[in-house]
Amino acid sequence: MQFRTIEMEDGTSIHACLIMPSIRPIGHIHILHGMSEHIGRYEEFMSFLAAQGYVVSGHDHRGHGKTASLNGFLGHFGDDVTFDRIVQDAQEVISLFRSEVPAENFILFGHSMGSFIARRYVQLHQDIDQLILSGTGDDPGIGGTAGIGLAQISCRLGRFNTRDPLLNKLVFGAFSKSVPQAKTPFDWLSTNPESVREYINDPLCGAVPTTKFFLELFTGLKKANNIKLHKTINEHLPILFLSGSEDPVGRKGKGVWEAARQYEKVGIKQITVMLYDGGRHEMLQEQNRQEVFHFIVDWIEGK
Numbered sequence: 001m002q003f004r005t006i007e008m009e010d011g012t013s014i015h016a017c018l019i020m021p022s023i024r025p026i027g028h029i030h031i032l033h034g035m036s037e038h039i040g041r042y043e044e045f046m047s048f049l050a051a052q053g054y055v056v057s058g059h060d061h062r063g064h065g066k067t068a069s070l071n072g073f074l075g076h077f078g079d080d081v082t083f084d085r086i087v088q089d090a091q092e093v094i095s096l097f098r099s100e101v102p103a104e105n106f107i108l109f110g111h112s113m114g115s116f117i118a119r120r121y122v123q124l125h126q127d128i129d130q131l132i133l134s135g136t137g138d139d140p141g142i143g144g145t146a147g148i149g150l151a152q153i154s155c156r157l158g159r160f161n162t163r164d165p166l167l168n169k170l171v172f173g174a175f176s177k178s179v180p181q182a183k184t185p186f187d188w189l190s191t192n193p194e195s196v197r198e199y200i201n202d203p204l205c206g207a208v209p210t211t212k213f214f215l216e217l218f219t220g221l222k223k224a225n226n227i228k229l230h231k232t233i234n235e236h237l238p239i240l241f242l243s244g245s246e247d248p249v250g251r252k253g254k255g256v257w258e259a260a261r262q263y264e265k266v267g268i269k270q271i272t273v274m275l276y277d278g279g280r281h282e283m284l285q286e287q288n289r290q291e292v293f294h295f296i297v298d299w300i301e302g303k
Helices: 039-051 065-070 083-100 113-124 142-156 165-177 193-201 211-224 254-265 289-300
Strands: 002-007 013-019 027-032 054-059 106-111 130-134 239-244 271-276
Touching: 002 083, 013 039, 013 065, 013 083, 027 039, 027 083, 027 113, 039 054, 039 065, 039 289, 054 083, 083 106, 083 113, 083 211, 106 113, 113 130, 113 211, 130 289, 165 211, 239 254, 239 289, 254 271, 271 289
Parallel strands: 027 054, 027 106, 106 130, 130 239, 239 271
Antiparallel strands: 002 013, 013 054
16 A cells, blocks of 8 residues: 655645555546544455556545644644535545546545535546445534534634544434444444444544534535535436445445435436445445445445
8 A cells, every 4th residue: 555645725734645556447436434433444445446457546635644733733624624525625636646646537535524525526526436435414503503502612612623522422422322332432333342442542533523623524414415406416417325224424324225215306316325224434444344345445336
């Protein structure tokens, strides 16, 4: 795996990585990771994809992973950074990698928060061939509106760049309760105890975000779920929704189907929904992840 530090238009340094296949590339997949984690957690999946003949790239968002150590701190996008700036980061990183490593088919893969970044990306850009949304959900509704209100009040009081345990509990409290007799607060991520343990022990995972982070996250969720903004998306873009049937982010499937129906309503024709029975939020970390890896490649290749 090759590691890079890429400078954005605003001068911010982004940690990124790239894996090249041993054969002529049959496509390029870029991965957008989720909230309070980092791209390093996708190494097994990335290596698998490269072994199938794909160029695979990814990066740590602002406030995450090694990007946070380059400029800023974990859990904070930046004092003046908007959700759309995070989307622009993705576009700039992707454009650089694609200019250096041409490949005919480009696939954007987004997990959880990364799926919402990806959904906003395709509202703004028409340069991808396939879209994979892992662990996504629908509009949080009143909860999201309340979150924006609380975050705005706290920001006006000057607490925008401090960690916000209240909003963190608002977002994740119900997720933790979704697993009966959970042994840890993060059992909702996966049924695989080893994966959960690795997440808990990873110093780059699980940081409580700041109030400004939550304000931008809730704002981004609203945009990503705005059906009017979906009308700019290429109606021929193939989209795969991938989740576990017990994922609380997708309301145990209900939110995933609702998000898929939004795209259907604006005329997008190629939509696939795959819910793994009993799976939770991180299907790439589940005990049957190799099955999931193969399914993703089969979908990309139309098998």
